[in-house]
Amino acid sequence: MDAEETKDIDVNPLEVLLYVKCCSIDIVSKPLEQKFLPEGYSNLPVIRSVSGVVAKTGASVKRFKQGDEVAGLLPLDLAKTLHGIRFTSIPEEYLIHKPSRLGWEISACCLLDGLTAYTALHYQAHIRPGDTLLLCNGSDSTGVIMAQLAKHWGAKVLVTAVNEEEAQILRMISSDTPQVFGGHQLLHNFVMDETGGLGIDCIIDNGTLCKNVADSYDDDFSKPTKHDIISCLAVGGRWVTNQSDLQIDPPDSEVLHMKGASICHLFPEMWILSTFQQGRYLHVLEDILDKACSGVIRPHLMTVLPSSEVQSRSDLFPSKSSIVIKL
Known part of the structure; x- marks a missing residue:
């Protein structure tokens, strides 16, 4: 990552400019979830989670500094396409620190599925x-x-x-x-x-x-x-x-x-509908990465593709696998 590449990029005071290493993509097919997507994003592969290195921070960002390894989930209303994703601005509250021993691909792969699993099993089913x-x-x-x-x-x-x-x-x-x-x-x-x-x-x-x-x-x-x-x-x-x-x-x-x-x-996006849940939401994401790092969570159904193959491999959508793009 070259500082020259980011010097002309302005960052919102509450956002982090992320140098993206890997991202997971999905086609949002449920009509209810499509209502949250930006206009024109329906039936297109959109980015749901990312992992990368902090390239620049906004003036009000307190939890991260340049060079930190982070991962995070993008809400449906902030979903992005692969076009120009190498550097992307993300609000600080959607990111967490990534364990140094955990790979970029696994970090990007397991967050959304892990959040869905935690929501269903722990907070709704109360599994014991x-x-x-x-x-x-x-x-x-x-x-x-x-x-x-x-x-x-x-x-x-x-x-x-x-x-x-x-x-x-x-x-x-x-x-x-x-x-x-x-x-x-x-x-x-x-x-x-x-x-x-x-x-x-x-x-x-x-x-x-x-x-x-x-x-x-x-x-x-x-x-x-x-x-x-x-x-x-x-x-x-x-x-x-x-x-x-x-x-x-x-x-x-x-x-x-x-x-x-x-x-x-079960609607995992519910976490971001209330600021009251913010601390609990980030704690869940951190625990997911910790369990992935320790081997408790092992997402076997993962396909890793270079970004150049996404358009030519459109047959993969929709898929039961977690599809990760390595940039």
């Missing part, structure tokens, strides 16, 4: 040692980290898989392999066999539920029905859903009421 957790189609990059964290915290993890390829991915998570469910119509029986008829303490779906029961006979293993999930919950169970337009029918609502079960909506 001995709890049972069911991840619906948990072989994507977020599901892998959720499974690793839940097992680290002492929970028994059950994961659904669409096919043998996804089952193999799940077996690679650790030597203590999560249980893998191999058929959609057998979900309830599988859960009851694994839990001794008690049901699951927490279920996390990936936002692709069947709209109605009739759809459940299509052999689409990744789409359980709402009734499937509710029938598998234990007394006092928690259902964390990624589906923003979820509607519960009265009979299912009665079952939830009798079980004393609850539903939480």
Whole structure:
């Protein structure tokens, strides 16, 4: 990094000019999340997290100095494209210090998935040692980290898989392999066999539920029905859903009421909607990188590409892998 390259770049007093080493990209496909994107960014690969070196700081920045190694998440309304990303200005409150032993690629890869996992498991599901957790189609990059964290915290993890390829991915998570469910119509029986008829303490779906029961006979293993999930919950169970337009029918609502079960909506961007959560949000990000550095979190599903290949490899989007661009 040459100081001559940054001397003519003005920095907002509350922002940090970052020399980007790596960034993770994604296509935001959910309609609700697309509402937060800058105009014209829908259906384009956008940068969600970055890692790099502080090139310059604004006059009011207190937590960082030039030369610090940092990583951070970009809110949806500040999402950027790869064009001209080598030097980019980011508000100080979205960055944390990166452990020196942790690689640039892992730092950029695990923050968003880690934040999603922490939000679902710790703050919404309140996972405790001995709890049972069911991840619906948990072989994507977020599901892998959720499974690793839940097992680290002492929970028994059950994961659904669409096919043998996804089952193999799940077996690679650790030597203590999560249980893998191999058929959609057998979900309830599988859960009851694994839990001794008690049901699951927490279920996390990936936002692709069947709209109605009739759809459940299509052999689409990744789409359980709402009734499937509710029938598998234990007394006092928690259902964390990624589906923003979820509607519960009265009979299912009665079952939830009798079980004393609850539903939480998973939206990781909620952390930046209130300044009251700022300290807790940064603490979560720091803990994610610490766990990645110690090996607790190991994002196996990572693809590292040079920036020149992004346009020619558009077939990778959308993907279950975390896609990292090395600049």
